[in-house]
Amino acid sequence: MAETITSIDPAGHVALVDLVNRLLDRGVVVTGSVTISVADVDLLYLGLRLVLASVDRIERGPPSHDVVAIPSGPA
Amino acid sequence: MSGLHVYCVVSGDSIPPRALLGLGGRPVAVWRAADLGAWASVLDAPPSPSGELLRAHHDVVLAAFRVGSVLPVRFGQWLPDSTALESWLEREKARMCSAIEHLRDAVEFGVRVVGGEGEPVDAPPAGEAPAPREYLRTLARHRAAKRDALLRRDALARRLWSAVGPVAREQCAVPAGPGDLAAVAHLVDRAQVAPYREAVGRFMERQAPFRAEITGPWPPWSFVT
Numbered sequence: 001m002a003e004t005i006t007s008i009d010p011a012g013h014v015a016l017v018d019l020v021n022r023l024l025d026r027g028v029v030v031t032g033s034v035t036i037s038v039a040d041v042d043l044l045y046l047g048l049r050l051v052l053a054s055v056d057r058i059e060r061g062p063p064s065h066d067v068v069a070i071p072s073g074p075a
Numbered sequence: 076m077s078g079l080h081v082y083c084v085v086s087g088d089s090i091p092p093r094a095l096l097g098l099g100g101r102p103v104a105v106w107r108a109a110d111l112g113a114w115a116s117v118l119d120a121p122p123s124p125s126g127e128l129l130r131a132h133h134d135v136v137l138a139a140f141r142v143g144s145v146l147p148v149r150f151g152q153w154l155p156d157s158t159a160l161e162s163w164l165e166r167e168k169a170r171m172c173s174a175i176e177h178l179r180d181a182v183e184f185g186v187r188v189v190g191g192e193g194e195p196v197d198a199p200p201a202g203e204a205p206a207p208r209e210y211l212r213t214l215a216r217h218r219a220a221k222r223d224a225l226l227r228r229d230a231l232a233r234r235l236w237s238a239v240g241p242v243a244r245e246q247c248a249v250p251a252g253p254g255d256l257a258a259v260a261h262l263v264d265r266a267q268v269a270p271y272r273e274a275v276g277r278f279m280e281r282q283a284p285f286r287a288e289i290t291g292p293w294p295p296w297s298f299v300t
Contacts, residue, residue, distance in 0.1 A: 015290070018185060019129045021250050022296035027149035028084060028171070030163055 079106075079115040079154045080122060082135040083294075084146040084164070086111060086175045095138050098122055098131045103138075108161035109168035111175075113148075114139055115160065121153045140294040144179040146171060147294045174299060181244060181262050183298065184291035186275060188231060188257040190284055231257040231282075238278035242270040247297055256285060260297035268292065 080098055089112065091103040097116035105112040114135060122128050132150050139145045154160045164171070205213065228251065235257060236246045244262040251258035263271045272289070279287045 016126050016129070017252070018290050019126075019133055022147075022293065023129050023132060023150040024124060025149075025250065026296040027147040027299050028152070028174075029149050030081060030152040030154060 076121075076155075077117060077119050078121065078156065079160050080118045081113050081115045081148045081152045081154060081160065082132060083114050083139045083148050084111055084171055084175070085114065085139050085143055086172065087143060088112075089139065089143045091135070092138060095135065096131075097135050098128050103135055106157055106160050106164075108164040111164045111168060111171055113160055113164060115154075121151065124150055136294050144175045145294055146174055146178070146299055147296045178262070178295045178298060180265050181295060181298075182265055182268065182292035183295045184261045184263055184271065184289055185249060185293065185297075186235065186257070186259050186261065187252070187255045187288045188235070188279075188282065188285050189254055189288055190256070190286050228255070228257050232259050235259065235275075235278055239271060239274045242267045242274050245298060249297055260293075262295060262298050263292075265292075 082097065082103065085105075090105050091114055095103045097103040098118060099116075099122075101116040101118060103114050103116050105114055107113075129150060136145065136147045140147075154163060204210075232246070232248065236243075236259075239246070239261060242263070244264065246259050246261050249258050249260045261271065275287055275289060279285070
C-alpha cells in the first residue's frame with residue numbers, strides 16, 4: 001500500500017509544520033483584528049487576527065529584536 | 076499585563092484534568108458562561124509563538140478533545156480578564172454551540188499526497204541574464220507550469236474526495252508544501268476512522284508511485300473558522 005500513516009502519539013510527537021499550519025492558521029479567533037508591528041511600532045492594522053512567523057523562526061524560539069508580528073490585539 | 080490565554084471552547088461540564096499544565100507550566104482552568112466553557116491559563120503577558128509553546132497549546136486542546144467535543148482556539152488569542160472572556164462566550168454562544176454540535180464525535184485527518192517532482196518555482200532559472208524576450212518566455216512557461224500544477228492538485232483532491240466521501244463528513248484544502256501534489260484535511264466520524272484509512276489506502280494504491288502522508292487524529296482545527 002503506497003501510504004504512510006503518521007499518527008499523533010500520546011506524547012504529542014507531531015511535526016512542527018503540521019502544528020504551525022493548524023495552530024497559527026486555523027481555529028476560533030477571539031477578535032477580528034490584529035496589529036502588525038516591528039520593534040513596537042505599529043505598521044499595519046488588519047481585519048483578521050494573525051500571527052506571522054516562519055517555521056524556522058519558531059523552531060529557533062522567540063525573536064529578540066526583529067519581531068514580525070504581535071499576537072495581541074489592538075489596545 | 077496579566078490576562079487569559081485561551082486554548083479551546085467546550086460544551087457541557089468537562090473540566091481540565093488537575094495535573095494539566097498549559098503554557099509556561101501554568102495551570103489550566105475553565106471559565107463558564109452561556110452553557111459553554113473556555114479552557115484558559117492566566118499568563119503575565121501575551122505569548123510569542125515558539126515550537127515549545129505551540130506544543131503546549133496543542134496538548135491542552137488534545138486533553139479537551141479526549142473527553143468531548145471541542146472548538147480549538149487559534150494560538151495567541153488573548154483576553155484581558157474573566158469578564159471579557161465571559162462576554163466573548165455570551166456574544167458568540169449561538170455560533171459556537173452550532174459549531175460544537177457540527178463537530179461532535181468527529182476527528183480531523185490531514186492528507187498530503189507526495190512523491191512527485193514538486194511545483195516549479197515562479198521564477199526563471201538562475202544563471203546568466205537571458206535576453207528580455209527569452210526571459211519573458213521563460214517566465215510565462217514557469218507560470219503556466221505552476222497554474223497546471225494547481226489544476227492537477229485540485230483534480231487530485233476531487234478524486235480523493237470521491238474515494239473517501241462515503242466515509243468522511245467533509246474535506247477542505249490546507250496549506251500545501253512545495254512538494255505536495257495535494258493537501259487536504261478530512262473531518263471523519265470517530266466510528267469511521269478505520270474505514271476512512273482503508274479508503275485512503277485503496278485510493279493511494281491507484282496513485283503509485285505517489286504516496287499519502289496522513290496525520291491524525293487531530294482535534295478539528297481545519298473545520299473551525
